[in-house]
Every structure is written in structure tokens, then in C-alpha cells.
Amino acid sequence: MKLQIVGCSHHQSSLEVREQLAFSPDQARLALGRLRELYPRSEVVLLSTCNRMELYTASDDPQLCPSHREVVNFLAEFHGLDPVGIFEDLFEHSGEDAVRHLFTVAASLDSMVVGEGQILSQVKQAYDLAKSGNTAGPLTHAVFQAAIRVAKSVARDTAIQQKRVSIPSVAVADFASGVFDSYHDKNVLVVGAGEMAEETLTYLVAEGARHIHVVNRSFDRAEKLAEQFSARAAPWTELSSLLERADIIVSTTGATAPVITLESFQAIERQRAQRNLVLFDLAVPRDVESAVGDCLGVYLYTIDDLQQTCEANRRAREKEWPKAEKIIEDETTRFMVDLNHRATGPTIRRLRSQADDIKNEELTRLLNKLADLDDRSQNEIRRSFDRLVNKMLHPPLETLRDAAKEGPPHGLLEALRDLFKIH
Template sequence: MNLQMIGCSHQDAAVEFRERISFSGDQLVQALDDFRDRFPAAEIVLLSTCNRLELYASSNDESSGLDRDAVATFLAEQRHLSPDEVIDRMIYRIGPEAVEHLFTVAASLDSMVLGEAQILSQVKQAYDLACTSGSVGPLTHAVFQAANRTAKRVQQETSIHRRRVSVPSVAVGEVVPEVFDSLSDKHVLICGAGEMSEETLPYLKQAGATQITIINRSAERADALAARFDVATAPWTSLNEKLIEADLLIGTTSAADPIIDAARFASIEGKRYGRVLLVLDLAVPRDFDPKLGTFSNVYLYQIDDLKAACERNRREREKEYPKAQQIIAEETEKLILAINHRSTGPVIQRLRNHAEEIKREELRRLQNKLQQLNVDDAVLNEIDKSFGRLTNKLLHPPLASVRDDAAEGHQRGLVEALRHLFKLGD
């Protein structure tokens, strides 16, 4: 197992350094090409996100010189840094520790928000890009495919990914289903065009909302945000009109005072003809008068209600962390065993073939002599079986030791010893 990883993330490097070491899409492709040019026999996958940069590499060619200094120097040259700066600011993992780290990242246990789903897709994209560029090989194939399986196990066997911990995700993912079966036929009105609106829109889209309107005092900002998500806008002066047709009202503005008070809503309530209105107030200060919750058929959720739900979910996620860690430990051990056993297979097969050739040669010589003495065929068959049993008994102890050594990570180097003792080649 000669996989190695060098990288950094929000856990151990400042954003200024992460910005300098990160790669854009085109730069990633070029870096993979450059790495293969420098290390033709090596494998590489390069993961670059806003929060982390990690290079996974491996080579079976001992003469390639692919070690910590080599990968650090490569990264430094790519991003115009000094090798010492890269080594000082980036963590380095090798062998099982590199595998366990990747599994932890893919399962979102190392993310800024524990359990966020985006990182697994980013790991897949990094692996797919490396496949497309021809940069992966047997080991990186096995490791990244196992990382995907491990992340899926964590998703299925723990509730880490089912516990939403951001205000918009709780609002849309947990509160909305309590009121509406679907958003596909509902009118959604978002007041505000800032960061909270931007964060909320993807969740609304995922929930099936198709009739979304953004209303904002700055029409320019509203238009820019609406264009990104392919939704509609309306002038701020039409707030009452849009309020009448809305089924879901979301507040995200930075207004100092409520933009809709009880008197304003009372003036249009009759035109809604008793339709249910779900109000999600995500703004601080609040966008909607708390008295809106006293109107019949109005369900008001304010930011403090949603934050409390986020905190409960965060605590529940943390309870599942040890279980997720155990899954990662199991999958890491399973992969290491599989890789170690796989590496012994060719050597064991060559030894068996070598022993079989010697057995057949000696058996042929003996049978020729015995046939001249008119020995019965049944006796010859019994001798053949005896030679086979003898060969198997002689091979069993060394092969069992090799398999045990593989299970322990080849600590005693018995595979290499077997190659040299019996001259089995590489």
C-alpha cells in the first residue's frame, strides 16, 4: 500500500493559503497532465474545493522518486510557492492513514458542516476527471471506489446526513413538508436578494418549487439573483399584490423594521379567501410582525425557532459521529486487507506454477522408468496423487505465513523474501 496524500483544508490552513494553493477547472487538467509527464508510472487524483486541496498519488516504480518531497515540490511549482511552504502548511498521510483520511473526507466527517452532502460529489468529480485524463491506476481506482461505498454506508447506516443544520435547509426541508405536501403548485414569494435568499433558492428548487418570485428594493440585485436560478422578479411596489397570491412567504431582507406588519396583512387578508399562508422569517431583524401568527390560516416560523431546530439537529449529528467513524475504520481495514491479499496473489500463483513444473518433470521421469517395469496404471495414478499431496504439504506453511503477513500489512516482508528465495521474478 503505497498511497500517499498531501493536502490542507479549513481545519488546518488559513483561507489565504487555501486560495493560493487551489486549482481552477482548467488548471486541474493541466496539473494532471504535468504530473504524468514528470512521473509516467504514477497515479494521481487531485481534489480542489473552496475548503480543501488534496493530492492523492501512488507508484509501484520504486525508482520514480515519488515521496513527500517530490509531491510537495510538484505542488509548489504548480502554484508558484516554495517547497518548504507547502511542507510546513500541508498535512501528509501515507498508506492506511491516507485511505482513512479520504474515507473521512468523502463521508463528510471532515467538512466545515458535519454531514454536508456536497463533498462526496466533489470527490467523485475529482476521481472522474482523473479517469478521463488517464491519471488513475489500479490502486487509486480501488481506493476512490471504496471511498464512495464507505460514504454511502455512512449515509445509510447513520442519521448524520438526514439531520439538517442550516437555517434554509431546516426551513424548506423540515417546516415546509409539515404544511404542504408539495411546492410544485405553490406560489413562493422571497423578500430580499442577499446571501440568505441565495442559500435558500437551491433548497426550494430541490423541493419542486416552480413558481418563485423575488421581490427586493434594489431591482438590479433581484434581477441578478433571479437570472442565476431562473426565477421571476417583481417590483417592490407590488408587494401587496404578490402577498395576496403567495402560498409560501420568505423574509431575508436587512430592513431595520418589519416590511409587513399586522395592519398591512389585515388589509389584504380578505382577498386571499382563507388560503393557507406559510411564513418563514429568516431575517435579523425580523421581516414580519410576530402578530401575523395570530391570523387564521397563517403559520409563522421565525429565525429563533429555526435556529433551535438547527442546534437540535447538530447535536443529533454529533451523536452519530462515533458510529460513522467505526464504519470508516471497518472499510479501511477491509480495503487494506483486500489490497494486501491481491498483491500476494501473483507471487503465490507463480510459486505454485513453479512447484507444479518441478513435480511434473520428476513425475514424468519416474513414470518412464516404472512403465519399463510394466507397473500397473493404478499404481502410477496413486504415485501421481502422492506427488500432488507432497507438493501441497510442502507449500502450505510458507503460503499460510505469506497470507498472514499480508493481513498484517506485509510487516515481515515475506512476499519479497519468497520472490528472492525461489527466484520468481517481479
Template structure:
């Protein structure tokens, strides 16, 4: 039994190469599986393609049927019409336990660009589902990918690798916003400015159910362009800023202004009649858009600037980093377990056949003895039969133990072949 992976990822290849090698659409995936099935009919295949990696897992019973590193590289080259020399050095190969360990690391997000990011699990699940849909999976890849999903769940449960958020917008919404409010669908969000950070924050807020979005920007065109991408978002004149500040529960500010656009005095006036209402302000501008003193106006104002959020991101990154070692221990443990199961599966049929063959011989001998020695009673024959069984078991014990020992290190192809030849065991 053989397992391999040929891959490139964010550590081995530049983004432009990854982009060119990616299988971004369902048509591309469909064609890829068609190509691979026709060229490697004896091989089980799973293709994993995300923005950070392109990986092809292959598995087959016989080493002779395994596509080589070169074969896979040619497939990428032919399929995407890219010269082999452009990417061959970026393609790596892992085989056997190393390939298993690699997948377990990928699915556990140990190998991700953002350590502990959660999307990779669903991406691996999706890749496995697609391969199954195209009937490209077999017993080995089923076992491998189901094992991988179990490993990711174990790593997530037993370590803190996926805990804590590590991007500015996710920290803002997930760690702070959701600790203030329990729901966002009844909240009014005011976006000041129309930059990328505003959009990313809106994406997280939108996932939490935000529906009322007001946008103000000095350039109405950019505000309208942003509003078009968010259903229910309304664009307002910049002059209405103070009025909109009064009604906002969440304020996201990302202007490029050189001076603060909201002063302590101005915000104190706004809060005078709304001390009971919490307001969550994300000042993502640099320089800051809200004077820092605004956070001290009253207990209901929660003001965070880009440095506060970046500090939290960094702390979470460090915390995740400390969990990597524990995650790797789990992965090693699971890899050993998986390989043991696979090797057991590989040696199982030979062991079974060898036992059957020898027991058949012993039964034949007992029957022959019975016909030759008619004076023997049933008890005598049973005693002889038991002795023969014990003899067979004792004779089989050393070779089977040797096989078991060899299987701890990998599939014992040599020993299996020797057993087949010595005892005439046919596949």
C-alpha cells in the same frame, strides 16, 4: 503496493492558501495530469480539488516509484507558481491504511466542514471520473475509489450522519417548506428585501421548481440586480407589498428594517378571505420583519424566524455529531477489509508461483521414479503421486501461513523478498 495522499484542507490550511492551490478549471486539471503523468509515469493518480480541500492520491506497485511528500509539494509549487514556504507546513501526508482511511472519511463527509454534507460524494466521484478520463488511474486507485463510494453509501444508509439539514435556507425549505407543500412549481414566492439570505433561500426554492417570484425592496436597483439572477423573477414597487402578500404562498423576508414591516392587524385582514390557503413565511430579518403574533392568526399560517431555523440547524448538527462514532466504526471496518484485499492481491502471485514451482518439482520426481521403477503398477504410481502432493502441501504450509499472518499488518515486503530469493521466484 503503496498508497499515499498528500493534502491540505479546511483544518490544515487557510482559505487563501486553499484557493491558490486549487485546480478550479478543466484546463488546470488537464495540465496537472499531463505534468504528473510525465514526472511520475509509474504512478496512479487522482486529484481531488474542492473549495475545502486539495488532495493528491498516488499509488504504485513499487515503493521506489512513489513520489515523496517533497515531490508533490514541488509539483504544487511549480504548477501554481507559489513559493514552497507559503504552504509546505499546511500539506499533510498519509500512507497505507491511513491514506485509505482518510479517503473513506472524506467521502463519508466525516472530514467535511459541514458534517454530513452530501456534495462531497459527487465531488469525489467527479475527481475519480476525471482521473479515469486522463488515464491516470490503475488497479489500485480503481479499487480504492470504488471502495470509497461503497463506504459512503454504507455510512449514509447505516447511520444518520447525512440526515437533517444544517443551513438556515436548507432547513427552511427542506424541513419545513417541503412538509407543508408537495410541490413548488405552482407556488408564488414573494421576496421582501434583496439580501444574501434571500438569494440563498431562492436557490433552494428554485431547486424545488419555483417559477413565479415577485421581489419588492425599498431600493429598486438591488431588487433588479437580484431579479436578473433568477429567470422569471419580477420586481414590484414597495407600495404594492400588501397586494403581493395576498397572492403569495411563500414569503421570504430579509429587510434590514428596525421595526416589523407587517403587523398582526394587517396580516389578519389579508388572511380574512384566504383561510383555506396555507402560507409559508420565512422571516429572515433581524430584527424581525413580521410580528410574531402573525403565526397564530390561523392554522394555515406557518411563520418561522431566524431563531426558529437556527435552533433546528443546531439540533440537526448535534444529531449528526452523535452519529460520527458509528460512521468511524464503519470506516475502520471497511479500511481493514480493503487493506486485506489489497495485501491478498500483493501476495497472491508469489504464493501461486511458489505452489506451481514445487508441484512441478514433485511431478518431475514422480516421472523420474516411473522411468526407473518400471515394475510399479498404475495404482502404485498414483499412490506415490498423492504422497508427493501431500508432502509438498505440508512443506508449503508453514511459510504460507507466515506470509498470511504478516499480510494482516501490511504488505509483507521483507518476507516476499525472502521467499523470492530463497526459492528463486522471478517477477
């Protein structure tokens, strides 16, 4: 029985390498199909995200599973790369290490942002894709289902996923949600069309924000960003009137001087009637004069404020790390014991079958010789033979079971096969 992972992640591979080895959903489907043709007796699951690409292969018979080199060659050929060039960028895990790695990945402990919940859904998608392509089998079913279970257990029993650690998620979950109960009726104003604005908008839209305006000095860029979120782009000249109506402002311009000054805010403060306003100034240098934060009903957060919360949350997550690791370690051990026990199954079945064949053969011969025996006596003899076989097989099978708890009992299995001539 063999379970192997060959892949790369943000830990040891550059973004460039990861981009070269990444699979789109269509490519992943195609790759699984090809691997199925090349290794028909092997199970395959392909996990490809922004930060990792991992190819899981498994088989009851290790000889039928592609080797590390064969997987590397396949990946290189699929992406039109030099196998030697990518070999060093790809890691390989097998057996217990592979199981532990998958559990760690699914539980988001191996993610760039530890504790982010997206990876679990990506693991599920990869597994579903393998199932739909008939490339998953008993071993991958068992390990992926266990990984999903472990990830849920880590999320439930530790606080590792409860604290946000990215600036946009902290802005929305830790601060905006403290002010507003819902976002569907709030006016969101995005000043600037930078990457940070886009990320923050992703979270706000996910929370239900609908009325979004994007203002940028370059109207084209504003329109482009607005289009992504079904928002409305507005010319720079409307900034003041939009400020007046806004409940949440995300400012991320590259301006060298403040865009929202105390003076400009005071000009519209009366019309706002001290309504609550959450202002995220994510620009460096700052877009909003700090004095605006002193106005009534204004909650102003700069990138430094959010960064501090991110750090505090990250530290809180780190405290939960040992607890999460223990869950993964315990589950890995449990899974391996089950797996090793399963690995002994075919040998045990063949041993039992062989013993039954001998028993039946001898029993038939004996009963033929003692043809005048009544039914009761015949049954007694059958039961006696059954007990004899069971008692003979019990000690070696018990030893095999115990050995499976310590690791794959290859030696014992080999010995059993040799001793009893099981083929």
C-alpha cells in the same frame, strides 16, 4: 504497494490557501495529464471541492510513487506558488491512514457540515475524472469503490445524513415541507437579495419551486438574483400585491425597521382568505413583526427558530457519530486485510512459478529416464510431484496469509525472496 494523500482542507487551511490550491474541472484534467507524464507508473486521483483539495497517488511499487515533497512541488508549480510557503498547509496520509481518511471524507464525517450528501457525488466525480483520464489503476479503483460503498453504508445504517443542519435546508425540509406537499404551484416571494435568500432559493428550486418573485429596494440586485433562478424581479412598490399572492416568503433585507408589519399584512389578509403562508424571516434585525405570526394560516419562522432546529439536528447527528465511526473503522480494517493480502500476490505467484519450474524440470528428467513407464504410472508420478510441491509451499504461504491480517508482511516477503532467491 503505496497509497498516499497530500492535500488541504477546511480543518487546517484558511480559505485563502484553499482558493489558491483549488482546481477547476479543466485544471484538474490538465493536472492529471501532467502527473501521468511525470509518474507514468503511478495512479492519481484529484479531489477538489470548496472545502478541500486532495491528491491521491498510488502504486504497486512504492519507488514509482511520487513522494510527499514531489507532490508539494508539483502543486506549487501548477498554481505558481512557493513550495515552502504551502508545505505547512498540506497534510499527508499514507497506507491505512489514507484509506481511513478517504472513507471518512466520502461518508461526510470530515465535511464542514457533517452529514451533507454532496461530498459523495464530488468523490465520485473525482474518481470518474481519473478513470476517463486513465490515471486510475487497480489500487485507486479498489479504494475509491470501497469508499463509495462505505459512504452509502453510513448513510443507510445511521441517521447522520437524515437531519438537516444548515438554516436554508432546515427552513425548506423541516418547515416548508410540513405545510406544503409540492412547490411547483406555489408562489415564492423573496424580499431582499442577500446571500441567505440565494441559498434558500437553491433548496426551493431543487424542490420544484417555479413561480418566484424577487423584490429588493435595489432593483438591479433583484434582477441579478432573479436571473440565477429564472425568477422574476419586481419593483419594491409591488410588495403588497405580491404578499397577497405569496405562499412562501423569504425575507432577508438589511432594513432597520420591519418590512412586513401587522398593519400591512392585515391590509391584505382578507384577500388572502386565510390561505397558508410560510414566512421565513432570515434578517437581523427582523423584517417581519412577530404579531404577523399570530394571524390565521401564517407560519412565521425567524433565524433564531431555525437556528435552534439546526442545533437540535446537529446534536442528533453527533449521537450517530460513534456508529458511523465504527462502520468506517471496520471497513478500513477489512480493506487493509484485503490490500495486504493482495500485496503478497506477486511474491506468491513468483514463488509458485519457480517451484513449478523446478518440479517440471525434475519430472521431465525422471520420466525420460523411465521411458518404459505406462501412462497410468506417469500420471501417478506427476500427481505425486504436484502434491509434494503443494505440501512444501503450504506452510510458508499460510504464515504469509496470517501475517497479512496484521499488516503489510514486508519482513516475511523479504525473507521469502531471499530464501528462495525470487527476483
